[in-house]
Amino acid sequence: MNAKKLLVGLLLVSVLLSGCTGSSEPQSPAPETPPADSTVSMVARNFEFSPSAIEMNAGDTLVFENQDSAPHTLTLTGPEPVDSGTVAPGGRWSTVLTIPGEYSFVCSIHPRMTGTLIVK
Ligand SMILES: [Cu+2]
Numbered sequence: 001m002n003a004k005k006l007l008v009g010l011l012l013v014s015v016l017l018s019g020c021t022g023s024s025e026p027q028s029p030a031p032e033t034p035p036a037d038s039t040v041s042m043v044a045r046n047f048e049f050s051p052s053a054i055e056m057n058a059g060d061t062l063v064f065e066n067q068d069s070a071p072h073t074l075t076l077t078g079p080e081p082v083d084s085g086t087v088a089p090g091g092r093w094s095t096v097l098t099i100p101g102e103y104s105f106v107c108s109i110h111p112r113m114t115g116t117l118i119v120k
Contacts, residue, residue, distance in 0.1 A: 052115035078103030
């Protein structure tokens with residue numbers, strides 16, 4: 001009797017072990033990963049924003065890099081106004097825009113530097 005119980009126990013253990021290492025793993029639903037928020041880059045160069053027309057999705061990060069020899073600002077007007085303040089040459093600034101809509105932007109130091117941005 002004891003030997004039979006031991007044998008059943010061993011069988012059970014071996015079944016469990018093979019279940020863990022075998023190819024017939026239990027089907028668990030793949031974790032739902034929301035699309036990663038992406039980053040949109042924009043630079044100031046030669047006293048121009050590039051690109052000067054930008055589209056991004058709500059929740060994306062807008063990264064502004066000043067590749068010019070002069071300080072610039074990225075001053076956004078629209079549903080979610082935001083101002084980088086002065087970004088020194090070689091400097092970088094970023095913000096996350098969460099409110100969809102049409103924006104325009106300008107460098108407050110050089111008002112002829114303009115552009116448009118759409119948050120979808
Ligand atoms: Cu400027």
